[in-house]
Amino acid sequence: MSALADFLAGPWEHVFMRRAFLVAAMCGIVCGVIGCHVVLRGMAFIGDAVAHSAFPGVAVAFVFHWNLTLGGAVAGLLTALLVAVFAQNRRLKEDSVIGVFFAAAFGLGIVILSTAPGYSGSLESFLFGQILGISDADVLTVALTGAGLLLLVLLPPARAC
Template identity: 60%
Template sequence: MLTPIDFLTDLFNPTLAFLPRALLMAVLSAVVCGVVGTHVVLRGMAFIGDAVAHSVFPGLAVAFLLSGSLVLGGAVAGVTTAVLVALLSQNRRLKEDSVIGVLFVGAFALGVVVISRAPGYAGSLQDFLFGSITGVPASDVPVALAGGAVVLAMVAAPHPQIVAVSLDRETARAAGLPVLLLDVLLSVAVSLAVVISVQTIGNVLVLALLVTPATTARLLTDRLGTMMWLGPLVGALASVVGLYLSWSIDLPTGGTIVLVLTAGFVAAWLVAPRHGLLARRRVGR
């Protein structure tokens, strides 16, 4: 197993240029998903995070076939589907989760059909589903950085309004807040965060970056402001540790990052100062 010093040496090795690029993408994905994931956890929207990961698949598949940017392709598909869900959900006879189930599963099926037309179908599908962080092309990094900045700006500017809708939709609507617009904005932000993270961790595991850091932070603090920076920090640290372990022990990067995140959540569930299992037992005595 490599020591942390050996890992740092590899990061600065010119022949391993993909490694620092992988680290940058992992941390970027964790920070963006950590911020957006706070709102996802606050609203109880974990299902939409998983569904969005499926909806971006056809855009990724088309971009792959055309040798274009996977980030841009996934963004177009994810944003289009998110807007359609917000609009179709306005029909009172349709519940939002039903619309999400229909559109996102349909989008994923379309992606499977499209990618099946690509040469090397099996390997391509595996990269999409489980990530290929060391294979991220250099051309995608500036696009991902720009996309991450856009997502953070989208969430930061209307932050109080998004929180108000999350806590009480009817009160927010009565107060004159544009609930539909805010719903669309958050759905688009989730879509873009997922697209940025897909190459790092894959469609199957991307929900972990959205939900686990924010859920861990929720166990550690009662303050929303603290949760907003603690979630991204937890995700970023887990990404660094996960990448180090996967590189030094030759493990799948996405799966290793998720396991580190899960271990952090379990630790918080056990020993969090106020909401951990041990703390609750002490109070119950």
């Protein structure tokens, strides 16, 4: 094979590259479908807020040696619920509520992690992750979660009586 063919085909010989590509493709499909619904509802900022507000959950889970994914999911869900509750107040605009929770949660995560005993790493590993470090179990989790979300989108909307 030529040098160009080796350059292009070489990475695909590694299992971690194939897993990373598979998860990236699955996430792209699911996020594209779900993202359309979020934008059409006028809640584009909520996705950013929930993603960043998962950070304190990851930090707490790290400190207590719990599951990082579960910690982030719980914190993200809690933030989404709090935004929904506070946005019910007609005097507060939803974007304002989202912005406050977004900044407060992210700041809380930085405080928790920076004061964690024995943590000397950088925040980038928690914020951005490492797609090349995905395990087979992670691929399965992404596939099942993504399929579940896509099935929910396909359900017909509930009709009012």
